[in-house]
Amino acid sequence: MAEDLPDEFDVVVIGTGMPESILAAAFARIGQSVLHIDRNGYYSGQWASFSLKAIEEWVKESQAPEEVYTSEVKTDGEQVMLHLKDNSYQKHKLQFHISDPEPELEEKIEAVNNIADGSQENDSNKITKSGLDQDPGDNVEKEKEKSEPESTDLNQAQTSPENLKEVTEANESNENNVESGMQNSLEDKPPEPSPNVDNGASDVKDTKFTTEKPSSPLWTESKLRKEWRKFNLDLSPKLLYCGGSMVELLITSDIAKYCEFKTVSRMLTLMDGKLKKVPCSRADVFSSKDVSMIEKRMMMKFLTFCVDFEKHEEDYKEFMEKPYKEYLEHQKLSKNVIHFIQHAISMTSDSTPTPEGLKKTQKFLHSLGRYGNTAFLWPLYGSGEMPQSFCRMCAVFGGVYCLRTPAASLVVNSDNVCTGVVMKTGKQIKCKRLVMENSYAPDSYIDSVSNRLVNRGILVTDRSIMAADDPHQLSLLRIPDNSDEEHPTTLLELPAASMMCPTGLYVVHLTKEANNESQSPEESLQSVVTKLFKDSDTDSTSEDGSPQIVWSLYFQQKINVGGQSSSAPSNMILVPGPGPEIDIDHAVTIARKIFEEVMPGEDFLPRPPNPEDIIYVDEEETQVTQDSEKTEFSETCQGSGDNSSQTTQPDSIDNDHADQSSETKATDGSGKSDVPSNSSDIQNSAEEISESVEKCVIEEKTEPATS
Incomplete structure (x- = not known):
């Protein structure tokens, strides 16, 4: 494949992560020829999503040693070798917490699963029969709602937030999802329809009938492996603020049409060893039973202040250099309110400065209510879909993509300018500019190799951490660590409705930044796992209600925060990988800053023209x-x-023309003439024009004399 590529491009982009993909689309959008390559056989690099089988292969590849490569290609400049393998990951531990039973027990387990499936069918039949006692016309309408998705009128949705939902029923989970098109809905003013968003807050609470849920089927290792295609497990899960820079970029660039989202409908917090729902909006605050009436007024007053806190600098001027937590205490807020604001709304630590804490609180409030009663969106099928959407835009405008095409070395001339890239196959490609993810770069190109460590855990569980009427809600939880107050643990729970796992299971992502490598990722996250989940050795039939872990993966990621060194080529740009933050806006900030420095005066990913408006x-x-x-x-x-x-002779010309026209008319026996019927009008117009010209000439001659 690499041998068939052109010999020269304006920009070569190495790595298909989030910042690289945004820059590739931006360069292609302004007419630059772009070659986008990746050493892996999949898109998104460190931002990728894997199936159950693919993530097992990824673990094996990450643990394998790096290949030693020696280039034999002759070039005009010095060759600088690149990394052929990503060395950012270490300390992997993958484990199945369930096993296949003995042969004599397989029939019993199958019988239990069949009974569970049969009871679900019986419950659905009971529900259908219970509806027969009502009006038959209502039953017909309900059957239509089950078989056909409801459509949403965008014009009505602007005035009625309840009509922003488009309900569809999933065949396997019998769930109600809410979807609307992002391409059109993102452009409306709040309250707005969501960008292809499934609103997790369904109408289950309003259902008039309820049924007891049968015991969930028993999961075994072999059954879990058979469902491997239904998993989408992220290496670096990221959310989108509804009012953040990523959503705005998706709107302005028209890339929203490549994405689908679901709302994170439940913000949780851990207080006194119990999970509680965080009141975020005005309706949640006043309906919450965990906050007293006085605390509700305190909270609403402070949140109202945070919406436009820049206009009241005198209120926090004394705390510019002090932690945000001290400012919250200075406002005489209660302990519960401080906990909600610090750990759930602003998601700050004890050392976060006050201006930064106020800014994060404001960002949360500006995002709240734009696409439902939530501040966050989750991309369906995983956050690994986001880089691919920008890759599609780049390809539309002529970008060339090659996976499994590792760049072995760079060609650098005597002026410290990168003139090209040498592939592992020996193909040499010239370029004017190079964009590269820093895991490819040699250590000499990075200013200070200072790594931040992030411990990550991916768990597959059999139930939610907090039971609810709607089992398909996405939950976000930030848990402070008493032993490490600067680095709390972020927990993101994703149900089957988010297209991350089979029906009946949940995917839980744990993220925690570490100070050093003394602890393994499993040890670092063990305190949270112990509080919320059931031990693998505990009987799954215990009545404590804690989720049972059926599969887990722990690993540690090194994030290089060093800048680009002076020894790096002047036309090369290094971009970082994903960090420990939960939102994706940081990648947009980096890409925009780089593009504006490299291409000053150019628009950053403007909206492409409508194909119907293009005239060929x-x-x-x-x-x-x-x-x-x-x-x-x-x-x-x-x-x-x-x-x-x-x-001087207008009359003679017009007279001759008039004579010719009259002669032509006289010789036409059929009454028709080649001369237009309004020839006399043309003659009169010519005479008037000539008279006006003569008059203007006379006035010009006489004007100096009169003056």
Whole structure:
């Protein structure tokens, strides 16, 4: 494949992560020729999502040693070798917490699963029969709602937030999802329809009938492996603020049409060893039973202040250099309110400065209510879909993509300028500019190799951490660590409705930044796992209600925060990988800053033209049309330039023309003439024009004399 590529591009982008993909789309959008390559056989790099089988293969590849490569290609400059393997991951531990039973027990387990499946069918039949006691017309309407998705009128949705939902029923989970098109809905003003968003807050609470849920089927290792295609497990899960820079970029660039989202409908917090729902909006605050009436007024007053806190600098001027937590205590807020604001709304630590804490609180409040009663969106099928959406835009505007195409070395000339890239196959490609993810770069190109460590855990559980009427809600939880107050643990729970796992299971992502490598990722996250989940050795039938872990993966990621060194080529740009933050806006900030420095004055990912508005014209036709226009214009100019004969003898010319027209009319026996019927009008107009020209000439001659 690499041998068939052109020999030269304006920009070569190495790595298909989030910042690289945004930059590739931005360069291609302004007409630059872009080659986008990746050493992996999948898109998104460190931002990727894997199936159950693929993530097992990824673990094996990450643990394998890096290949030693020696280039034998002759180039005009010095060759600088690149990394052929991503060395950012270490300390992997993958484990199945369930096993296949003994042969004599398999029949019993199958019988239990069949009973569970049969009871679900019986419950659905009971529900259908219970509806027969009602009006038959209502039953017909309900059957239509089950078989056909409800459509949402965007014009009505602007005035009625309840109508922003489009309900569809999933075949396997019998769930109600809410979807609307992001391409059109993101452009409306709040309250707005969501960007292809499934609103997790369904209408389950309003259901008039309820049924007992049967015991969930028993999961075994072999059954879990059979469902491997239904998993989408993220290496670096990221959310989108509804009012953040990523959503705005998706709107302005029209890339929203490539994405689908579901709302994170439940913000949780851990207080006194119990999970509680965080009141975020005005309705949640006043309906919450965990906050007293006085605390509700305190909270609403402070949140109202945070919406436009820049206008009241005198209120927090004394705390500019102090932690945000001290400012919250200075506002005489209660302990519960401080906990909600610090750990759930602003998601700050004890050392976060006050201005930064106020800014994060404001960002949360500006995002709240734009696409439902939530501040966050989750991309369906995983956050690994986000880089791919920008890759599609780059390809639309001529970008060339090659996976499994590792770049072995860079060609650098004597002026410290990268002139090209040498592939592992020996193919050499010239370029004017190079964008590269820093895991590819040699250590000499990074200013200070100071790594931040992030411990990550991916768990697959059999139930939610907090039971609810709607089992398909996405939950976000931030848990402070008493032993490490600066680095709390972020927990993101994703149900089957988020397209991350099979029905009946949940995917839980744990993220925690570490100070050093003394602890393994499992040890670092063990305190949270112990509080919320059931131990693997505990009987799954215990009545404590804690989720049972059926599969887990722990690993540690090194994030290089060093800048680009002076020894790096002047036309090369290094971009970082994903950090410990839960939102994706940081990648947009990096890409925009780089693009504006490299291409000053150019628009950053403007909206592409509508294909229906593009007019395609043949080049030959355009040339003929231009030539004919030039000929007519030149003849007109020549006729107007010969004004002496026209002005001195207008009567004779017009009279001759009139005589010719009369003779033509007389010889036409059929009464029809080649001369237009309004020839007399043309003659009169010519006489009037000549008289006006003579009059203007006389006035110009007499004007100096009178003055």
